[in-house]
Amino acid sequence: xxGQSSSPQSGPVRPEELPxxxxxxxxxxxxxxxxxxxxxxxxxSVWALFGKLADSESDWTALVSELGSNNxxxxxxAAQGLAQLIRNDQASPxxxxxxxxxxxxxxxxxxxxxxxxxxxxxxxxxxxxxxxFIARALGALEADDVTLPVLAIAMxxxxxxxxxxxxxMAVAAIAGRHxxxxxxxxAEGGEDKPASERKxxxxxxxxxAAVLEQLKxxxxxxxxxxxxxxxFALGNVGGEASxxxxxxxxxxxxxxxxxxxxxxxxxxxxxxxxxALIALLKEVQIxxxxxxxxxxxxxxxxxxxxxxxxxxxQLARNCLRAVLDLWALMTPEQRQEIRPEVTNIxxxxxxxxxxxQASALAKRIAAE
Numbered sequence: 001x002x003g004q005s006s007s008p009q010s011g012p013v014r015p016e017e018l019p020x021x022x023x024x025x026x027x028x029x030x031x032x033x034x035x036x037x038x039x040x041x042x043x044x045s046v047w048a049l050f051g052k053l054a055d056s057e058s059d060w061t062a063l064v065s066e067l068g069s070n071n072x073x074x075x076x077x078a079a080q081g082l083a084q085l086i087r088n089d090q091a092s093p094x095x096x097x098x099x100x101x102x103x104x105x106x107x108x109x110x111x112x113x114x115x116x117x118x119x120x121x122x123x124x125x126x127x128x129x130x131x132x133f134i135a136r137a138l139g140a141l142e143a144d145d146v147t148l149p150v151l152a153i154a155m156x157x158x159x160x161x162x163x164x165x166x167x168x169m170a171v172a173a174i175a176g177r178h179x180x181x182x183x184x185x186x187a188e189g190g191e192d193k194p195a196s197e198r199k200x201x202x203x204x205x206x207x208x209a210a211v212l213e214q215l216k217x218x219x220x221x222x223x224x225x226x227x228x229x230x231x232f233a234l235g236n237v238g239g240e241a242s243x244x245x246x247x248x249x250x251x252x253x254x255x256x257x258x259x260x261x262x263x264x265x266x267x268x269x270x271x272x273x274x275x276a277l278i279a280l281l282k283e284v285q286i287x288x289x290x291x292x293x294x295x296x297x298x299x300x301x302x303x304x305x306x307x308x309x310x311x312x313x314q315l316a317r318n319c320l321r322a323v324l325d326l327w328a329l330m331t332p333e334q335r336q337e338i339r340p341e342v343t344n345i346x347x348x349x350x351x352x353x354x355x356x357q358a359s360a361l362a363k364r365i366a367a368e
Contacts, residue, residue, distance in 0.1 A: 060085055060100055067109040076130050079113060082106060083137040090140065107143035110134055111150045118153050123160070132166040139170030144208070147174070152210035157217060161226075168218060168229040171211055175236035178205035185267060195269035195325040204239030212241070219245050228256035235264020243270055250276045255283070259315055266322035271329045277322050278334070281341040284316045285349070313351040320345070320357050327365050339365065 063085070066078030082100070089099040100106050114134040117127055135154050138147040147170075154167035179185055182205065183198045206212065215237065218230035231249050234242040242264075249261035250273065259280060265273035288308045293301045323338060330338070342365070346358035 060103075060106065064105055064109045067113050075113060079110065079130070079134055079137070082110065083133070083140075086137065086140050101140050102142045104143060104146070107138075107141045107146040110137060110141070111146050114138065114154065115150050118150070118159075128160045128163060131160070131163045135163060135166035135170050137170075139173035142177075144174060144206070148206065148208040148211050152208065152214050155211070155214040155218060157221075161223065164218070164226060165229060168215075168226065168233055171206070171215070172229065172233035172236055175205045175233060175238075179236045179238060179267075194328055195267065196328040198269075200269065201238040204237050204242060206237050212237070215242075216245060219249060224254035224257060227252060228254060228260050231257050231260030231264055235260065235267050238268050243268060246270075247272060255280075255315070256311075259318055263318045263322050266325040269325065269329060271326055273322065274326060274330055274334050277319060277326070278337055278341070280315065280319050281323075281338065281345070284312060284319055285341070285344060313349075313354050316345060316349060316351070316354045317357060320354070320361050324361055324364070327368065335365075 060082060063078040063081045066074050067082075069075050069078070086100045086106070089101060093099060114131060117123065117131050117134070120127060123131070131154065135151060138151060141147050151167045151170055154163055155171070156164075159167075179201070182201055184193065185198060204212075215230050215233055218226050219234065221227050221230070227249065231246060231252075234246055246261040246265050247270075249257055250265075252258050252261065258276060262273045262277050262280060266277065288305065293304055296304075320342070323342060327335065327338075339362075342358050342362050346355050346362050349355050349358065
């Protein structure tokens with residue numbers, strides 16, 4: 001029929017109708033193969049470079065040597081590198097060598113650096129920052145004979161407050177490792193055994209006389225933060241003298257100091273902490289006093305709210321753990337007083353994880 005157009009789908013396409021095939025240009029080949037290859041080579045090169053850097057950083061012997069350098073910046077960079085390697089060992093224990101935390105050369109070098117810095121009569125702000133850093137790093141080392149005498153110096157009255165805090169935290173960490181190893185204590189609780197079922201300490205976890213003397217003084221410090229850190233450390237040290245000091249701290253004016261005294265005594269199975277524990281269980285449920293904050297600067301209100309949101313749950317967790325530790329040792333009257341407080345926390349506390357912890361504790365003590 002005339003006037004009818006043909007459709008491109010009316011039949012198969014003949015070869016002569018296909019577009020001509022032309023070979024790819026050099027530019028196209030460069031874009032398709034060469035440029036991606038260069039990118040891959042670049043990535044591999046960067047990876048190899050970082051691998052080399054990691055290998056150089058892991059050369060702890062070189063870092064130890066650098067600690068003896070006359071260049072202050074090189075000494076402190078080496079100290080930071082060693083501290084990082086020690087943390088790496090803790091996260092992923094090495095299989096081809098002993099962990100650096102147990103290496104005597106590392107302990108001797110780091111403590112010598114801190115001791116030299118502490119000997120300065122006019123330390124700069126940078127010096128004090130270095131002292132804090134090294135003191136905390138010593139807490140990870142398993143070389144008590146080397147580290148504790150220097151930490152005792154860092155804890156002395158008259159030292160910078162932050163340096164003393166760092167030294168106290170290091171001592172608490174060292175004592176805590178020994179306490180956990182000897183008793184089987186686990187701070188998180190869960191399926192952990194209460195104090196009445198764990199092994200008891202046969203002697204204090206730390207016996208260094210200088211450290212024990214500084215802990216005693218710290219427990220009587222006018223600085224509240226020093227007192228509550230000493231309470232935490234004393235609980236990990238254990239022993240008769242430490243418990244006697246913690247008993248005095250049950251009446252401390254600082255709540256954190258009282259709380260650390262309670263939890264430290266509970267960890268050691270001392271029921272004399274129970275009355276203070278009951279008071280803290282009630283106190284931890286008191287809501288933030290927003291009326292007292294009215295008219296205060298916005299920044300001050302914000303900081304108070306943040307402190308409450310952080311400190312109140314932590315206090316509750318510690319108190320609940322102390323209840324677990326001491327429950328089997330309490331009198332029926334003490335249990336009767338504590339049980340409703342645990343129930344209230346499990347039902348009404350604002351932090352969900354604390355409610356769960358209290359609920360698990362309530363079931364556990366009910367079963368007992």
